[in-house]
Amino acid sequence: MPTISEWASGTLTNCAAALFSCLCPVLLLLHRGVSGAGPDRTLSTYFRKSGSLTVMIKRSFESGFCRSGSPEVTASASSSSADTGRLPSAPARMPRVPPDLVADVRSDHAGETGAVFIYRGILSISGDQDLRRFAREHLQAEQHHLSLMDALLPAAQRSRLLPVWRISGWLTGALPAIFGPRAVYRTIDAVETFVDQHYAEQTAKLRDRPAAAELCALLEVCRLDEVAHRDDVRSRVHSAPGRVARWWVSAVAHGSRLGVAMARRY
Numbered sequence: 658m659p660t661i662s663e664w665a666s667g668t669l670t671n672c673a674a675a676l677f678s679c680l681c682p683v684l685l686l687l688h689r690g691v692s693g694a695g696p697d698r699t700l701s702t703y704f705r706k707s708g709s710l711t712v713m714i715k716r717s718f719e720s721g722f723c724r725s726g727s728p729e730v731t732a733s734a735s736s737s738s739a740d741t742g743r744l745p746s747a748p749a750r751m752p753r754v755p756p757d758l759v760a761d762v763r764s765d766h767a768g769e770t771g772a773v774f775i776y777r778g779i780l781s782i783s784g785d786q787d788l789r790r791f792a793r794e795h796l797q798a799e800q801h802h803l804s805l806m807d808a809l810l811p812a813a814q815r816s817r818l819l820p821v822w823r824i825s826g827w828l829t830g831a832l833p834a835i836f837g838p839r840a841v842y843r844t845i846d847a848v849e850t851f852v853d854q855h856y857a858e859q860t861a862k863l864r865d866r867p868a869a870a871e872l873c874a875l876l877e878v879c880r881l882d883e884v885a886h887r888d889d890v891r892s893r894v895h896s897a898p899g900r901v902a903r904w905w906v907s908a909v910a911h912g913s914r915l916g917v918a919m920a921r922r923y
């Protein structure tokens with residue numbers, strides 16, 4: 658359990674960093690400059706870190722959910738091995754995001770950024786050991802998703818409002834953490850329910866576009882992860898929400914919808 662001084666210093670640091678990032682355009686430019694160095698966009702590097710993702714992508718192709726018109730793509734995904742933890746015949750680079758889907762993926766990148774900061778917010782506030790363990794596990798998954806989105810989307814195409822998504826994500830985790838684990842789990846339920854629908858809308862658009870089959874499979878992998886996260890928190894809360902909780906959950910859902918609409922444009 659963190660001491661009061663550790664908690665205070667962590668919280669103050671997070672708040673100060675978030676506010677400065679939001680309010681100071683120079684920091685924003687610096688941030689974009691640093692991001693402009695560009696992520697490692699090779700698939701092999703990403704998949705070396707995430708064997709389970711490889712297996713899920715393989716299943717996504719095998720299930721026929723995302724149809725590939727290219728025999729090479731299907732063959733390479735189907736021949737991948739769970740033992741090696743990467744796609745042996747994977748294309749050398751991440752799937753290209755078609756121009757008409759950049760806004761969608763930008764909103765995904767913004768959302769995964771917010772998700773990472775939700776768990777950082779929880780960890781900044783809560784001293785509950787079970788909740789901290791939960792937050793650390795979910796943080797790891799969201800960091801994987803963000804790495805994937807980082808690799809998919811060049812810095813120049815990402816949301817210009819990333820500092821806003823970091824702050825709002827942090828607050829979405831930190832505020833319910835003040836009230837305890839159940840408030841956090843209900844918040845995550847609301848977020849993941851929204852994100853499941855958000856990814857499902859995108860994969861529904863993509864599943865009949867053979868040229869975007871790999872992107873479809875990657876987004877389906879993320880969606881399935883979010884569904885597992887939602888089911889995890891639902892299994893942890895067994896009481897009906899009160900009026901304040903219902904209001905908060907509704908605010909989170911509306912906020913998520915607004916965030917996606919903004920991230921698609923800016």
Ligand SMILES: [Fe+2]
Pocket residue numbers: 769772798799802879883
């Ligand atoms: Fe995620």
Ligand SMILES: [Fe+2]
Pocket residue numbers: 772798799849882883886
């Ligand atoms: Fe998630």
